[in-house]
Amino acid sequence: PDPLITSEQAVQWCDRNFGIGADGVIFALPGLEGTDYSMRIFNADGSEPEMCGNGIRCLAKFLADLQGVTGSTEYRIHTLAGVITPKLEGNGKVRVNMGMPQLLASQIPTTLVQGDQKVIDVPLEVGGKSWQVTCVSMGNPHCITYVEDVSAIPLELIGPQFEHHSVFPKRTNTEFIQVVRPDYIKMRVWERGAGATLACGTGACASVVAGVLTGKCDRTCTVELPGGCLEIEWSEVDQRIYMTGPAQRVFTGTME
Structure with missing residues (x-):
């Protein structure tokens, strides 16, 4: 349709x-x-x-x-x-x-490593600096990196350089993560096609997966975004990711 x-x-x-x-x-x-x-x-x-x-x-x-x-x-x-x-x-x-995360480079997709390998804590040069990144697909591509202070990231400057980097043939969403506790992280996101946004559900899921893979956070974790908090669980039972958060109507209207 x-x-x-x-x-x-x-x-x-x-x-x-x-x-x-x-x-x-x-x-x-x-x-x-x-x-x-x-x-x-x-x-x-x-x-x-x-x-x-x-x-x-x-x-x-x-x-x-x-x-x-x-x-x-x-x-x-x-x-x-x-x-x-x-x-x-x-x-x-x-x-x-949200289903199961996909972790192989060919699934994300990225050319950072061989297609049948996972991208976990791999160096990537962006903006003249080397970043340690982990890549996850939630049906769409995500590149996650960890920083000391998410509020200090020049998102509008560095975000597009990640999104359009040559190692991401379909571009990528980019999540900058500050670990407060293993069960609580702060996130800022540059979304592919949308830019700096107040929240990204697939990005929050991907970030918790990346945190588990790198030993930085728990399988059940609160993700704080500028627009509010999401509760993310990567189930050990079925390996699926469950995202819980609010949704509310803001207004209705008619376009003519």
């Missing part, structure tokens, strides 16, 4: 000065392969990502409001990253089964 507007129109909608203002536009479309709905997204620059963790929570809330559902409910959503299952809980939060 195709979105009702073009990627060029989505760029106009996302403009914070002349449009509605957003990091992206999400479309609820008919379900595919036995799912309840399909989700498509256009980023603020018109590109189409495979998935958006925060976006799918918002979509679940949107669908529940549309149907008048007030209690707990679950949806199976078809995305370009596979079937994702968000569940609205009675407390206003949405818990999402």
